Amino acid sequence: MTLIKIAWRNIWRNTLRSSMVILSMVIGIAAGILFLGIAYGINNKRMEASIYSHLSHVQIHHEEFGQRMETKYYIENFKSIEEQLKKIPEVKAYAPRYVFNAGIRSPRAGQGIIIKAIDIGADSLVSNLKDLLVEGTYLDKKRIAPIIIGEKLAKKLQVKINKKVTLNYLSNGDEVANRFKVAGIFRSSALGMEETTAFMRRDDFEAQTGVSGQAHEIAIIATSLPNVNMIKEKVVAEGSAVESWTDLAPELKLMDMMLDKMIFIIMGIILLALSFGIVNTMLMVILERTRELGMLMSVGMNKMKIFQLVLFETVMLSAIGGPIGMVLSSLMMNYLYMEGIDLSVVGEGLKTFGIGSVIYPVLMDGDLLKIGLMVIGIGILSAIYPAYKALRLKPAEAVRAI
Amino acid sequence: MSIINTHDLTKIYNDNTVEVRALNGVSLKIDKGEFTAIVGPSGSGKTTLLNIIGGLDSPSTGQVKIGDIDITSLSDNQLIDFRLKNIGFVFQAYNLIPVLTAKENVEFIMLMQNRPKAEMEERAQSLLKAVGLEDQMHKRPREMSGGQQQRVAVARALASKPKFVLADEPTANLDSKTAINLLDIMATLNKDEDITFIFSTHDQKVIGRARRVVTLEDGKIVSDVLQN
Incomplete structure (x- = not known):
């Protein structure tokens, strides 16, 4: 003492x-x-x-989709998986997407890109695409289908807002070619996203291809980061790959x-x-x-x-x-x-x-x-x-x- | 009966270039109740001798017996314990614990001996009274004069009920009046309570108060005189 x-x-x-x-x-x-x-x-x-620009917390794809990104690899039992997701408390939001390779052309240039056809209501809960827009508007329904492209791609194609571009892609073996109007231009830090990814409406894709009620990808946001693995464990999706953001982007x-x-x-x-x-x-x-x-x-x-x-x-x-x-x-x-x-x-x-x-x-x-x-x-x-x-x-x- | 018995003590300091023989065959017996001054010029070996008797330093050769115990054969830890139980120290620069009061300084030694609290308090008070500091008990060292601090140091040295007290130049930092006063207190304690004091000094007035004077020169005892 x-x-x-x-x-x-x-x-x-x-x-x-x-x-x-x-x-x-x-x-x-x-x-x-x-x-x-x-x-x-x-x-x-x-x-x-x-996570909010392109990865989301969990993604579900057809198990072959990761190897060969072909339009035929729709998620099996999509509806049943959707039902499961509605019942999992750790799921904050989810959004189905069509994802496919396409060629984009403007009158001055063209290149291959990835198109994500999104449900604008559901997708706004899992992605911040709207916030990434530096020009134009979101994907509001228009007479000519709207498309959102990255700033770098816009520069490469030498297009501005309201200019028209053409998309060519294969759907179930058939070539589809359609005109789109550039509705918005986004800026993203995600590696390569500005140059290689564009967004269109899910209903436009369905109208152009006749496909309905399917998805190549389900993007899921968890209620919190630690719950991501619980979602992975709870989803039963035979023939599908359920991957977390760390599986999808190990570099992160x-x-x-x-x-x-x-x-x-x-x-x-x-x-x-x-x-x-x-x-x-x-x-x-x-x-x-x-x-x-x-x-x-x-x-x-x-x-x-x-x-x-x-x-x-x-x-x-x-x-x-x-x-x-x-x-x-x-x-x-x-x-x-x-x-x-x-x-x-x-x-x-x-x-x-x-x-x-x-x-x-x-x-x-x-x-x-x-x-x-x-x-x-x-x-x-x-x-x-x-x-x-x-x-x-x-x-x-x-x-x-x- | 002698309580300190040194036999043929030598102490050689060697800094690899020059060998310094601080003690050279010192044999000395000190009996219980003695009031002995170790005197000599600067460098004669007074402090070295006291340090060796006090177990603070070890001799190069020779033996120091305190009672029946040869302290030169004790380990460092045994020596610390031995000093606590058997030897009281008074230093030239007082060396009180500055953050403790006079009473706490005196009690501190007893605390290390695990004495009961009541005994510590009683003894600290009676010792401080014996050295004339009953009204300074709650003062810290910096609030006291040099002479008062040295009296606290004497009380502290006695607190552990040692076999003897070693005081190395206890009056060196005091004026002559204060020095004589301190010596008087030590002499009274020696006479009344039969406490053995061994102190080094080169102050002639202090030497005059000692009953036995051992003179060292160049590490050797050159005289050993009893005074009246």
Whole structure:
């Protein structure tokens, strides 16, 4: 008990120094939390951009569709799968789509693309295509079938809004050629999407081909990310492939893992810098109190107690700095979560990742506690070397130190 | 009956270039209840001798027996425990714990000996009274004069009920009046309570108060005189 009392009073022998250690812990926690929050915020935005622009959380296709994207590979038992999806509570929304290869031509150029024929009502619940539009309107019913194309494709075809293009595609072995009017132009960060994907109405496709009540793809949005796998497990779809966004875009998962590693490295650097600061401060403390420690050893204080005395001081500093840092970081994160961080200075760079210029930092469950405990832990670990140095003092010399 | 018995002590400091013989065959017996001054010029080996008797340093050769125990054969941890139970220390620079009050400083040693709280309080108060500091008990070292701090250090040294007290230049940082006052307190405790004091000094006034004066020169005892 007296050791704790001495340690506590020792802390306040040099208020400025102790305050600096506490402040460095608070800043360490806040910096760690902020970095983590921004990293997760950017990652979430990037993932959301991919999920809502083209991936969705889960996709269902005919099992052959992934290998050979041919129009004949409609999803088997589409209606029964639809019925299942309506009953799965983890499904927030789903949208059936026709997906096929087509040739698109303008008077000046042409190229092969992927067409997604969507039900505009259902699809607006699983995709943010509407938000990606930079020109024109959504796929409202028109006399000439509307089509939405990417900005890059529009440039390549040298077409603008309301200009006409022709689509050629095969349906059940028959070649279909139809004229479309460019209703909208979208911009997307998803790799290749602007150049290779276009959207048309599902009912236009059905009218042009005579196909009805079928789908090549069902895009599903889950109520939350952790529920994605539950949907995968619950859907019974013989002859179909049920794939999650991580199956469809493993590179996103890979980037996720890379981010985890980067966070680990940068957190390590922050903690290392913090620990050097604490080690330095505690070594100064030992140096200043050499004579006092020498006296304690001389009069019979055992090594374990000397070690504890030095350690207790850092534990107490950590016990003060840790909670203050966590509370302040929590307040800061709440504010930033509401207000966002305006990064418009690097807005163009962020746009290439499909992220807006305002980032909303987020934390995973337990992150605050984890970072707080890590900083406190580093504080305590940093005291071990100075405490060890204290043990190495020779009482006869230490007691006469100047 | 001697409580300290050193036999042919030598201490050689060797910094790889020059060999310094701090003690050179020192044999000394000190009986219970003695009030002994170790004197000599600077570098004569006074502090080295006290450090070795106190188990803070080890001799290059020779033996130190405290009672029946050869402390030169004890391990570091055994020595720490031995010092706690058997030796009281008074240092030149007082070396009190600055964040504790006078009373807490005195109690601290007893706390390490796991004494009951009531006993600690009672003994700390009576010791501080004995050194004339009953009205300074709750002051911290920085609020006291050098002489008062050194009296607290004497009370602290006695708190553990040691076999003897070692005081290395206890008056070196005090003015002569305060130094004499401190010596008087130590002499009274020695006389009334039969506490053995061994102290080093080169202050002639302090030497005059000792009952036995052991003089060291170049690491050797050159005289050992009993005074009235």
